C-alpha cells in the first residue's frame with residue numbers, strides 16, 4: 001500500500017475502505033472482509049451509526065493498532081462547541097473501542113465551525129487524535145479556517161469522481177498543504193459510471209475494470225480514495241490498482257468526463273445547509 005504524508009508528518013494510506021450506508025448489522029462482516037483483503041484505512045462517521053460494528057471488526061481482527069488508520073467524523077454540534085465536541089469525540093472513541101484516532105474530520109462546514117475546530121485542535125494537542133481535518137469544505141471556507149486558526153486541516157474530504165473532478169479545489173489544497181480525499185469516488189454508480197464507454201475502453205487496455213481505472217485515476221492524482229463495497233470480491237478488485245499506470249493521454253481523456261457539477265448536492269445550497277445544519281444525531 002502506498003502512503004501520503006500529511007502536513008504534520010503522519011502517514012496515511014492512499015487507499016482505504018468507506019462504510020457509509022452499510023447497515024450496522026452488516027458492517028462488522030464488511031470491515032472484517034476489508035481488513036482481510038488488505039485495507040488498513042477505515043473511514044466511518046458518528047452520523048453513519050456503525051462505529052461500534054467497525055470497532056468490533058477491528059478488535060476481532062487482531063491487527064496491531066499501529067498498522068491501522070482509523071477515521072471518524074464529528075457531526076454538527078450545538079454551542080458550547082468546546083464541551084459538546086469533546087463529548088461527541090469521547091462517544092465515537094468509546095463506540096470504536098479505541099484509545100486514539102488517526103484522523104478526526106469535521107463532517108460539515110456548518111454551525112459553530114470555529115468552536116468545533118478549536119475543540120478538535122485541543123484533542124490533537126492532548127494526543128487523542130493524530131491528525132484533524134474537514135470534509136465538504138469549499139475553497140473559500142477552507143482558506144478562512146486556515147487563516148484564522150493555528151492548525152491547518154490535514155485533509156479535506158470532498159465529493160470527487162470522474163464526473164466532478166474538483167481539479168482547481170485540489171490545486172488550492174495542495175498550495176495550502178491540505179491532503180485531498182475523495183468521497184463517492186464511484187459517484188455511487190450514478191451516470192452509469194461502471195459501464196461508461198471511455199472508462200471501460202481504458203480498462204480493457206490494461207486488463208482492468210472501470211472501478212480499478214477510477215481508483216487508479218484518483219490515486220495517480222495524489223487523492224486518497226475510500227471506496228465502499230459490501231462484497232468481498234469487489235473489495236479485492238478495488239485494492240488491486242498498484243500494478244498498472246494510466247498514461248498521460250488516458251488521464252487527459254478522463255479529464256474530458258468532468259461536468260464541473262455535483263451529482264449529489266451542493267453544500268452551499270441554502271435548503272441543504274438548513275437541513276444538514278439542523279440535523280442532530282440523537283434527535
Ligand code: NAP
Pocket residue numbers: 017018019020021043044107135136157182183184185186187188189194211212226227228229230231234235237238
Ligand atoms: P462509492 O464508493 O462511490 O460507491 C459505492 C457503490 O459502488 C456501492 O453501491 C457499491 O456496491 C458499488 N461498488 C463498489 N465497488 C464496486 C466495483 N468494483 N464494481 C461495481 N460496483 C462497485 O460511494 P460512497 O460509499 O458514497 O463513498 C465512499 C466513502 O466515502 C463512503 O463509504 C464514506 O466513507 C465516504 N463518504 C463521505 C462523505 C462525507 O460527507 N464526508 C459523503 C459520502 C461518502 P456494493 O456495496 O454492493 O459492492
